[in-house]
Amino acid sequence: MVKDDVVASPPDGSVWRAPGFLPLLTATLLGFAGFAMLLPSGPMRALEIGAGAEGAGLVNAVLMLFTVLAQLVVAPATRRFGWARCFAAGLLFLGLPSLAMPLLAELNWLLAMSALRGLGFGLLTVGGATAVSLLVPPSARGRAVGAYGLSIALPQFLLTPLAPVAMETAGFTAVALAGALPVAALPWVSRIARHVGSVEDGPDDDGEKPGWAALLHRIWPSLVALLLVTTGGGAVLTFAAEMVDAPAVAALALAAFTGVAALGRWLIGGAADRWGPRRFIAPVLLLGAAGFAVFGLAASPGPVWLLLAAAGASGFAYGSLQNLTLVYAFAGGGERSRPRTSVVWNIGFDAGTGLGALAIGQLSEALTFPTAFLAMGAVIAGAAVVLGLALRFGRRA
Template sequence: MIRSRSSAAGKGDPEFTEADLPGLRGRGFALLILATAAGLCGFAAVLPLVPLWASRGGAGEFGAGATTAAFMLTTVITQLAMPWLLDHAGGYRWAFPVGSLIMGLPMPLFALTTDLGPLVAVSAVRGVGFGMVTVAGTALAARLVAKEQVGRATGYYGLAVGLPQIVILPGGVALALSIGFDTAFWLTGICGVLAAALASGIWFADGGRNRAALRGAGPEAGKGTAEAPSAPRGLPLLSALAAPLIIMLVVSSAASAVVTFLAIPFEQAAWLVSALLAAYALMLVTGRWTAGVLYDRYRRTVLLLPGTLAAVAGTGLLTAGLWANGDGSPGAGVALLVLGGTALFGLGFGAVQNEAVTVMLERAGPTGYGRASAWWNIGYDAGTGAGAIGLGLVIQLMGYGPAFAIVAVSLAAVLPLALRRK
């Protein structure tokens, strides 16, 4: 991954290779995982919480989805600039801590009002921080280890993103409904500050052996050497990443529908909302970790097609449950359908996430990890924003059952891309 001074170490540093990296067992990688887990607690809590808060202020489903869409819009805009910042402005060192602060510090402002305008504005500011954290975190997970560990590294990173969601996704809603939204907003804001402190320590961990990796690729990266061929850029890179990028866009749009809107039709059954979000988060990390381990073992994707199929089937079950529920309280049959559908979708989405990111990292090459991370995160977050705003409008016009049926058909349409291996 890091082969020479010109690609990472910087002028005046000793010669540096992958063998010098502490890898999965290093304190730097451990700090990255802890910082990710802490910082993403705020993201996980807010994703269903702010739309629910907005709907209580009379915003409606479209307005509730607009809070998520604004967050994801500024996220994607930030992510477009991140590859250059990582490689030319020392961004690997500061992007994660600064982004965590931008995510966490504005959180208490949500408690001041339920008016849609301020909620959208605060969400947009936080999206800048999230864009910084996601691109830097994904790229660092690959840069801090040798290429033989990239699958497991991204799997561990996925666990750090997903495991807190098992508690935070349902717990944030339950906490807000039981003891107040303002308490939930303050607690998740503190998580961002803690993440910034942890991420700052990566530079100093492992006796400074991570510093070359954190300096970035440098201005000569991507031009190629005898040891590392040049990485694709521009249109060749987009062509290489197109299939996994499209899959991520569509599947993350479906995930946005699950996380953003399922709390609203089942709000009267708080136990079911908590169970749905917990099942989704648990199966998400299970699918992502399994895909990472299998990728390292076989050195190729194994679960991209099965994961996409699971997402299609899970969305189909959700559609059936929502259609059967109507406007009434969910019965046992509806609860089983939506629980099974949410769990199956989460398992498939987790597998697709890790398969897509490992394929994109491999195709971009070591000096292109920042670009691959940016495009993967853009696929994830642009899909999430589009799903929130688009499905919010469709739900208002047609209802939950027809809206989720459209999601299922969209997922089925990308199955041919998952079949392609080259």
């Protein structure tokens, strides 16, 4: 379990001045800008070509499936080819396929491009999280993860709500061109790589490096919480534009979700450094469960203020738990297991996002969006209670 009862004091200076950290944030921002533009508009393109809600859900489900597959092999690939080559390949695979998507009018081809983009996203996410852990000391990691999360969440806040509006006004081609922004991040890769150094796994600080099973045993609470909150987040990001009749209201809801998520991921970092992440995980997850349930009820249809409040509450949980669970995982996994921990955490994140898109898409076909979101909120709430008890009474290392 994570040693978060005694938290090291932060080092002198700002995490923003850590060598290589600002170039990493710049590359991450551009990479996630392309991802954010296509996250809601890719499923909308599937609806546009007549694939239906299930087909729309498959677009992001396939994206996340191939993201996870890439994340499973990124550690050995990085050891063989180097961090810089793998990170650059991620930017290319994520950005270039978006240029072909406006030319495709069949779901299978659309899914093929989503698969390629998923491979790129997997390389990008693991490489970025690993670099954060290598560039910044553990005592400042909560703030570093917050800043890194801000570079992820900011494009989602600005571009994810804009994407459905841009697609309605300028067409999918314009949105897909913006989806190629990750390619523009290539010049920053070498600047980061010179400070990252080797990402070879080595012996843990407390002895031998833990195997995969031991690592999962150490960090499982963070993975469960992450999987749950990203399932809800994936559902919101995929289906908000379809659930809300007015495009402007859908854009506002997505802006509230992604904007508060950005603030939550940034602001919780200092608290995680000072008090440790353990005590915050279950309460924030309960807040997210309530937010997701109310979001589904208010979207079809409901008062706009209630929809925005629910989007903000679930967004805060979505952003904050990304920070809390990653800090918890790095602390529990040990300093020499950071690459493996990054792989496992990112798999949990993207598996949850894909699960949310797939499960809510299928449930909404059989039932309704409000019922599907209500059921999801109830499951997350029940799991949060169990997780809170495990964190409160579980064995501490």
